[in-house]
Amino acid sequence: xxxxxxxxxxxxxxxxxxxxxxxxxxxxxxxxxxxxxxxxxxxxxxxxxxxxxxxxxxxxxxxxxxxxxxxxxxxxxxxxxxxxxxxxxxxxxxxxxxxxxxxxxxxxxxxxxxxxxxxxxxxxxxxxxxxxxxxxxxxxxxxxxxxxxxxxxxxxxxxxxxxxxxxxxxxxxxxxxxxxxxxxxxxxxxxxxxxxxxxxxxxxxxxxxxxxxxxxxxxxxxxxxxxxxxxxxxxxxxxxxxxxxxxxxxxxxxxxxxxxxxxxxxxxxxxxxxxxxxxxxxxxxxxx
Amino acid sequence: xxxxxxxxxxxxxxxxxxxxxxxxxxxxxxxxxxxxxxxxxxxxxxxxxxxxxxxxxxxxxxxxxxxxxxxxxxxxxxxxxxxxxxxxxxxxxxxxxxxxxxxxxxxxxxxxxxxxxxxxxxxxxxxxxxxxxxxxxxxxxxxxxxxxxxxxxxxxxxxxxxxxxxxxxxxxxxxxxxxxxxxxxxxxxxxxxxxxxxxxxxxxxxxxxxxxxxxxxxxxxxxxxxxxxxxxxxxxxxxxxxxxxxxxxxxxxxxxxxxxxxxxxxxxxxxxxxxxxxxxxxxxx
Amino acid sequence: xxxxxxxxxxxxxxxxxxxxxxxxxxxxxxxxxxxxxxxxxxxxxxxxxxxxxxxxxxxxxxxxxxxxxxxxxxxxxxxxxxxxxxxxxxxxxxxxxxxxxxxxxxxxxxxxxxxxxxxxxxxxxxxxxxxxxxxxxxxxxxxxxxxxxxxxxxxxxxxxxxxxxxxxxxxxxxxxxxxxxxxxxxxxxxxxxxxxxxxxxxxxxxxxxxxxxxxxxxxxxxxxxxxxxxxxxxxxxxxxxxxxxxxxxxxxxxxxxxxxxxxxxxxxxxxxxxxxxxxxxxxxxxxxxxxxxxxxxxxxxxxxxxxxxxxxxxxxxxxxxxxxxxxxxxxxxxxxxxxxxxxxxxxxxxxxxxxxxxxxxxxxxxxxxxxxxxxxxxxxxxxxxxxxxxxxxxxxxxxxxxxxxx
Numbered sequence: 001x002x003x004x005x006x007x008x009x010x011x012x013x014x015x016x017x018x019x020x021x022x023x024x025x026x027x028x029x030x031x032x033x034x035x036x037x038x039x040x041x042x043x044x045x046x047x048x049x050x051x052x053x054x055x056x057x058x059x060x061x062x063x064x065x066x067x068x069x070x071x072x073x074x075x076x077x078x079x080x081x082x083x084x085x086x087x088x089x090x091x092x093x094x095x096x097x098x099x100x101x102x103x104x105x106x107x108x109x110x111x112x113x114x115x116x117x118x119x120x121x122x123x124x125x126x127x128x129x130x131x132x133x134x135x136x137x138x139x140x141x142x143x144x145x146x147x148x149x150x151x152x153x154x155x156x157x158x159x160x161x162x163x164x165x166x167x168x169x170x171x172x173x174x175x176x177x178x179x180x181x182x183x184x185x186x187x188x189x190x191x192x193x194x195x196x197x198x199x200x201x202x203x204x205x206x207x208x209x210x211x212x213x214x215x216x217x218x219x220x221x222x223x224x225x226x227x228x229x230x231x232x233x234x235x236x237x238x239x240x241x242x243x244x245x246x247x248x249x250x251x252x253x254x255x256x257x258x259x260x261x262x263x264x265x266x267x268x269x270x271x272x273x274x275x276x277x278x279x280x281x282x283x284x285x286x287x288x
Numbered sequence: 289x290x291x292x293x294x295x296x297x298x299x300x301x302x303x304x305x306x307x308x309x310x311x312x313x314x315x316x317x318x319x320x321x322x323x324x325x326x327x328x329x330x331x332x333x334x335x336x337x338x339x340x341x342x343x344x345x346x347x348x349x350x351x352x353x354x355x356x357x358x359x360x361x362x363x364x365x366x367x368x369x370x371x372x373x374x375x376x377x378x379x380x381x382x383x384x385x386x387x388x389x390x391x392x393x394x395x396x397x398x399x400x401x402x403x404x405x406x407x408x409x410x411x412x413x414x415x416x417x418x419x420x421x422x423x424x425x426x427x428x429x430x431x432x433x434x435x436x437x438x439x440x441x442x443x444x445x446x447x448x449x450x451x452x453x454x455x456x457x458x459x460x461x462x463x464x465x466x467x468x469x470x471x472x473x474x475x476x477x478x479x480x481x482x483x484x485x486x487x488x489x490x491x492x493x494x495x496x497x498x499x500x501x502x503x504x505x506x507x508x509x510x511x512x513x514x515x516x517x518x519x520x521x522x523x524x525x526x527x528x529x530x531x532x533x534x535x536x537x538x539x540x541x542x543x544x545x546x547x548x549x550x551x552x553x554x555x556x557x558x559x560x561x562x563x564x565x566x567x568x569x570x571x572x573x
Numbered sequence: 574x575x576x577x578x579x580x581x582x583x584x585x586x587x588x589x590x591x592x593x594x595x596x597x598x599x600x601x602x603x604x605x606x607x608x609x610x611x612x613x614x615x616x617x618x619x620x621x622x623x624x625x626x627x628x629x630x631x632x633x634x635x636x637x638x639x640x641x642x643x644x645x646x647x648x649x650x651x652x653x654x655x656x657x658x659x660x661x662x663x664x665x666x667x668x669x670x671x672x673x674x675x676x677x678x679x680x681x682x683x684x685x686x687x688x689x690x691x692x693x694x695x696x697x698x699x700x701x702x703x704x705x706x707x708x709x710x711x712x713x714x715x716x717x718x719x720x721x722x723x724x725x726x727x728x729x730x731x732x733x734x735x736x737x738x739x740x741x742x743x744x745x746x747x748x749x750x751x752x753x754x755x756x757x758x759x760x761x762x763x764x765x766x767x768x769x770x771x772x773x774x775x776x777x778x779x780x781x782x783x784x785x786x787x788x789x790x791x792x793x794x795x796x797x798x799x800x801x802x803x804x805x806x807x808x809x810x811x812x813x814x815x816x817x818x819x820x821x822x823x824x825x826x827x828x829x830x831x832x833x834x835x836x837x838x839x840x841x842x843x844x845x846x847x848x849x850x851x852x853x854x855x856x857x858x859x860x861x862x863x864x865x866x867x868x869x870x871x872x873x874x875x876x877x878x879x880x881x882x883x884x885x886x887x888x889x890x891x892x893x894x895x896x897x898x899x900x901x902x903x904x905x906x907x908x909x910x911x912x913x914x915x916x917x918x919x920x921x922x923x924x925x926x927x928x929x930x931x932x933x934x935x936x937x938x939x940x941x942x943x944x945x946x947x948x949x950x951x952x953x954x955x956x957x958x959x960x961x962x963x964x965x966x967x968x969x970x971x972x973x974x975x976x977x978x979x
Contacts, residue, residue, distance in 0.1 A: 005476040009393035012386040013409060016446035020427060021412050027423035028415065038422065038647035041669035041871070089316055094309040101560060102553070103320045106327065109552045111505040111523055114545040117536065118326050121333075121341050124811050128329060128343045145754050145808065147956065160323065168494055169453065172563050175490040176460040206456035213410065214449060221416045227636075231757040235952055242416045249418060250640050251941050253664050255647075262419040269414040274407065340837040342814060425644040434650065512641045515631045517609075527634045533606070533901050534829045535810070 032259035039253045051260035061261065063236055064244040067151060071240065072219045074155050075162075080211055082163040084204075087170030088196070101171070104164035112161070116228035119157045120144065123229075144230050147237040154225050154238060162218075166211045173207025174200070209280045213273050220269050241265050334542035341538035355543040367518060368525035373551065375440045375510075375521060376503045382445035383499040384492050390446070391454025392484060395461075406455060409448045417508065428513055439513040440521065444503060450495040457491035458484075493562035500555045504548075522548050598627045601878045604642070605656040606633050606865070611898040619885045626878065646670060651870040654879040656702065659690045659863035659933070660758065660941070666691070667938035671698040672869040677880045685887060687905045689933045691866045700883050701905035703896055704864035706931045707762055707825050708923055709733075709849065713842040715740050715747065715822040726846035730767075730796055733823065733849045737803035740822035750804030751812035751824035752797070755952030759809050761934075761944050762861040763825055764951050766848045767793040769859035769932045775943070776935045776976060783972030785947070786965050792851075794961040798954055806955065817841065828924050829901035845923040847930070862931035864905060903928070939975050946971040 032051055036044035055061045090100050107115070122129045123143040130140040143153045181199050190198070201208075223242040226232060232239035232247070241261065249258035329343055336346035337355050359365060393399060394406050424443065425434075433439045465487070469479045485492075507523040514520060520528075526548065530541040605612060609632055616628040631652070633641055639661055645651050657665060665671055675697045682688065687701030709726065716723035719739040727733040737749030753763035768775075773789035776782065804823075805815070813830060815821035817838045825848060834841050847858035867886060869879040885891065889912070892904035897914050903925050909915060915922040934940055950968040953959045959967070 003398075006393050006398040009389040010399055010405070013390045013446050013448075013451060016386075016443075017412065020424065020443040023427050024420040024423035025412070025415060027426070028419050031423075037668065038643055039665050039668035039670060086316075086319075089312060094312055096309065096313065098560075100316055100320055102557065104323055105556055105560075106553070107323060108501065109549045109556070110330075110545055111507065111548070113507065113523075113527075114330075114541065115326070117541070118330055121343065121538075122326065122329060124814075125807060126811070126815070131344065145806070160326075164323065165498075168497065168560070168563065172457065172490040172494045173460065175563060176457055178462065203460060206459040210453055210456040214413075214452070217410075217413050223416070223418065233757060233952070234755045235956060235958075236949075242418060245416065246418045249422075250643055251661075252939075253643060253668070255419075255422060259419055262416055265416065266411075266414045270407075270411055273410060273414070277403075277407070338837050340814060340817060340833060341810075342818065345818070421640065422644050422647050426648045429648040429650050508637070508640070511634065511637055512644050517632075524634065527636070528608075528632055531635055532608075532829065532899075533635050534827060535813075535833060 028259040028262060031256050032263050034256045035254075036256040036259075037253045038255060044256065047256070051257045052264070054257065055260055055264055060236070060239070060244060061241070061264075064239045064241045067238060068220060068222070068240045070151065071155055071158075071222060072216060074152070075158050075219055076212065076215055078159050079162045079166060079215060080208070082159065083166035083211065084170050084208075086163060086167040087174060088200070090167070091171060091174050101168075104167055106164065107161040108165040112224045113228055115157070115161060116225045119153075120229045123153055145234060147235045150230055150234060150238045154222075154229060157225065158219070158222070162215065166215065169211055170204070170207055173204050173210075176207075177203045205280060209276060212276050212280060216272055216276065217269055220265060220272075330542045330546060333538050334546055335539075337539040339539065341536070346539075355539040356547075358540060359543050359547060362529060364517060364520070364525055364529070368520055368522045369551075371437075371440075371519060372504055372522040375437065376500050376551075378437075378441045379444050379503045380496050380500045382441070383447045383450050384495050386446045387450035387454045387495050388485065388488060388492060389480075390451045392458055392480060392488075394451070394455040395458025396463075396466075406452065410452050412448045421508065421512065424509075425512055434513060435515050435519060437519065440510055440519070443509070444506075447499060447502075449502075450499060453495060453498075454488065454491055457488065461487055490563045493559040497556050497559050501552050504552050598625055599875070599878065600627045600629055601654065601875050601882060602652040603628055603630045603654045603879075603882060604633055604638075604652040605630065606635055606638055606658075607656075607895060607899060608632070611895060615886065615891050615894060618891075619882060622885070623878075623881070628882065646870065646872075649872050651872050653869060653873045653875045654882050655868055655870070656865050657699070657868050658865055662690050662699075662866055663936050663938055663940040665868070666693050666698055666936060670871055672871055672873065672876050672879075673698060674700065674869070674880060674883075678884070681884070681887065684889075684907055685905045686907050686928060687862070687864050687866075687933070689936065690864055691868065693936065699866040699868035700887050702865045702867050702883075702887055703892055703899075703902035704862055704905050704928060705827060705902045706860050706862045706924055706927045707766065707827055707848065708860065708927050709846045710816060710824045710826055710830060711736075711844050711846065712740075712816065712819060712822050713844055714819065715743065719743055719822070723842075723844065726844055727823070727849050728846075729849050729853055730851050734796075734799070734803060737800065737823055741803045747820050747822070748805040748815065749822050750800050751816065751821050751826075752800050752804045752806045752955075753812070753825075754806045754808050755948065755955060756808050757945070757948065760948045760951055762863075764794070764797055765932070765934075765947075766825070766860045767797050770848065770850045770856045772856055775947070775972065776937060780935055780937045781976060783969050783976050785972050786969035791962050791965050794951065794954060794965055797951075798961055801955075816843075827901060828903065828921065831900045831921060843920075845920045847923065847927050858927070858930045860927050860931040862928060862933050865902065937976065939978060943972050943975050946975065 031044070033046060033048060034044040035047050086104055090097055121127055125142050125145060129143070133140050141149045144150050177200065182195055185195050185199060221242045222240045223246060226238050226240055226243045230238045232243050242265070245258040245261040248254045248261065332343060332346045333339060333341060334355055335351040335353070336349050337352070339346035339349060394402055399405060428434050428439050433442070465483050466479050469483050505523055507527070510521045511524050526541065526544040530537045530544060609630070612630060616630055620626055620628060642655065673696055675695065678697055678700050681700060685701050687704050688697065690701055691697060691699035711726050713723040719742070721736055721739055727736045733750065740747060741749035753760050768790045771789040771793045773787050773793055774784050777784050805821070807815070809826070812821065812824055813826055813833065816824045816826070816830070817834055819838070819841060834843065848860045850856040850858045867883040869876050873879060887905065889904065889906045889909070892906055893909065893912055893914055896902050896904045900921065903909060910922045910925040915925055934944065937943060947968050950959070950964040954961050954964040
């Protein structure tokens with residue numbers, strides 16, 4: 001089996017990364033060991049691990065990390081389950097299937113900034129959501145103004161907008177499962193639930209791993225929603241790690257510290273992804 | 289059995305009658321409505337320029353299309369749309385091509401240390417772009433690519449997300465067909481083109497949809513890599529036209545966003561048929 | 574063969590006379606935030622005054638413009654002239670990459686205000702273009718309903734409190750005074766006016782020490798917190814919306830409301846007044862002030878031209894053109910309120926008068942962190958996590974620590 005073709009197939013990525021990926025990654029890593037600030041005339045000074053030490057002793061960083069962890073733990077299972085349920089529901093042929101597929105995908109189509117602005121309006125204390133709740137005689141929290149409900153409100157919006165997107169990915173994965181397996185199982189008397197558990201889910205593993213890993217990476221980097229809706233407040237309860245590092249980079253102009261924070265996040269993300277690959281990423285086979 | 293025959297077999301089965309579908313509608317219907325409510329909000333606001341973003345006032349008051357008229361009257365809108373379309377199309381073509389090749393070779397484990405390669409490729413998604421932005425800008429400046437179409441296309445031509453997606457999909461593809469073709473003496477490239485690519489249609493359709501979507505709505509990099517108005521893309525243009533220092537022209541922004549969503553929707557509708565093309569039904573035969 | 578030769582000569586002469594030797598146009602790059610239709614006419618005027626010069630204007634977005642500026646500064650691909658907001662000036666001033674214009678703008682000093690925004694010691698690194706501040710908007714209809722005299726808006730804290738209480742009592746979704754909720758980069762602009770008005774300060778003159786913990790500031794915070802009882806707490810755009818829809822009697826807000834009200838609530842009967850002071854014989858009608866500064870960079874290619882363009886843009890009539898079109902800012906020109914425009918727009922003129930007693934925030938390099946500390950503590954007090962005294966005390970401790978760093 002000639003390896004030449006394999007390397008040729010791999011080369012586009014190697015080339016692109018070499019040009020546009022390697023330098024930024026290396027630059028940021030290097031910057032994290034300095035006090036680089038682009039607006040300062042004096043050059044950057046090497047400070048060793050000072051930025052990392054500062055991060056580990058920075059209560060604001062830990063608070064941001066906690067918020068981000070809460071966000072990830074709260075949204076990933078929900079989004080994944082909902083996306084899978086929707087995909088299973090709209091995969092078989094039925095009347096109006098296209099309508100539902102398109103409708104569920106629609107939230108992903110609009111830019112996240114515009115969506116955040118819309119939800120900011122919806123969540124306003126005198127906004128439409130509270131108007132609806134009041135009409136139903138339900139309590140009307142302050143949503144984005146209440147430290148306890150602000151982050152959950154953003155999380156709800158994230159689940160809403162992401163589910164349809166991952167539903168489409170699950171749909172593609174479902175398509176890769178050969179139909180005969182289902183036919184054979186039906187002949188042997190397997191119920192729909194059996195088919196789901198013993199054929200669909202195991203063979204969907206690679207797609208499931210993809211959704212988990214990619215969604216985790218994205219959720220760990222939540223930024224735009226926070227920037228538009230709450231600016232990290234109230235009482236810093238919606239400040240995520242990336243929002244915090246953005247403030248350091250573009251309001252404090254402290255790129256050295258921001259890079260260190262980014263690499264700490266990187267390590268965390270890598271560890272999580274690796275764990276997910278170990279747990280879910282075993283080769284796909286249908287179980288008997 | 290060839291893909292066409294399988295598709296014919298699928299088409300022969302008509303969708304079930306309305307009655308059988310009703311069950312699904314009962315629980316999917318309300319869910320769909322909840323999902324669509326924010327769009328109702330958006331559309332209503334876009335039709336009420338004097339409501340200032342208040343849904344209650346927008347729903348009540350008279351509706352008019354003046355925001356849409358202002359949008360289309362804007363000299364720049366056509367230019368922004370064209371730029372976004374050209375750039376997004378280029379990126380999609382490159383993404384699909386590179387994801388297909390790189391994802392395939394990873395999914396079939398045809399390079400040593402494949403798992404490490406995959407982890408490395410996925411790892412490039414793990415550093416937030418807010419931090420990559422400044423050094424990437426430096427690269428573009430040194431390469432004299434600032435303020436060019438190339439700046440909007442080249443850095444995004446190869447996409448780790450798409451590669452990973454294709455790899456996962458390929459992992460689930462039965463290898464028998466390829467092995468059969470190899471036994472018949474076909475070359476790597478011939479196998480890839482004739483056997484594998486058609487089977488990858490569903491995932492490549494997803495890659496097309498998602499890279500178009502990501503690129504179409506991309507804001508940060510088009511903002512910083514491009515200065516001139518003639519190269520500006522839609523999200524940046526829309527922000528410039530509708531956002532002032534402390535306030536947002538709600539109605540204009542919602543009108544603009546509605547219009548901006550239409551091409552993505554069109555791409556989705558165009559490609560989504562391929563996601564459920566049923567080509568693998570009976571592929572084993 | 575003379576005829577063809579004559580024709581050729583004539584043709585050559587014609588061609589040569591049609592193509593005069595032109596000096597290649599010098600291009601100056603200008604980055605700014607205002608809409609093209611407002612700024613382009615000014616730039617065209619500048620080009621007419623400077624033949625052979627072309628201005629390439631790039632418009633930046635308000636939300637993310639500074640990211641682009643940071644990237645450009647990092648790469649050295651800076652514009653020749655750039656508009657910078659007062660929020661980012663302290664760090665840039667400390668960074669040392671701004672062009673020194675001390676000599677070039679010295680003669681403009683008496684004509685403009687806002688030099689604090691771009692001055693460090695004796696050196697001037699920019700020129701103020703337009704300024705912004707906050708003033709008190711009040712709803713005349715609600716005043717009438719609450720039996721208050723709408724020709725006499727509140728001048729003192731007690732007046733403000735009483736007026737807000739009277740309007741709050743109207744009930745049915747109507748509130749007296751808008752109280753700013755915790756919102757980064759906004760809360761301090763709404764609270765500090767009360768602190769400054771009461772004689773409180775943040776940093777010492779030499780910027781080396783924090784002097785935030787003072788009876789004046791505690792009193793100011795107590796008063797601010799007290800306004801919650803006679804008003805509503807919300808973010809700025811929600812408060813603005815309540816005011817525009819006629820449900821909020823009093824709101825301290827910015828001049829952007831003029832355009833919004835004209836477009837969305839043209840029938841609203843409202844007035845504008847200076848921010849109330851503690852008492853008639855005490856304190857000042859202080860407010861927060863910031864603005865937009867025109868700067869050039871040491872790395873810029875055409876610093877001299879940039880200086881000329883800046884001087885052109887800050888001419889009274891040009892700054893006024895921008896301010897009149899945008900309405901959310903006022904010219905940095907001293908005496909702008911005597912212009913015909915502001916005489917015709919008395920409500921907007923109040924903003925110009927507010928500048929006389931408005932304060933700029935200290936130019937300390939880490940002012941951003943200091944502002945964040947103050948906003949944090951005030952927010953804690955707003956959410957009743959701390960008393961006013963405790964919040965001021967804690968803010969003092971954090972400010973002192975920050976002032977000690979560079």
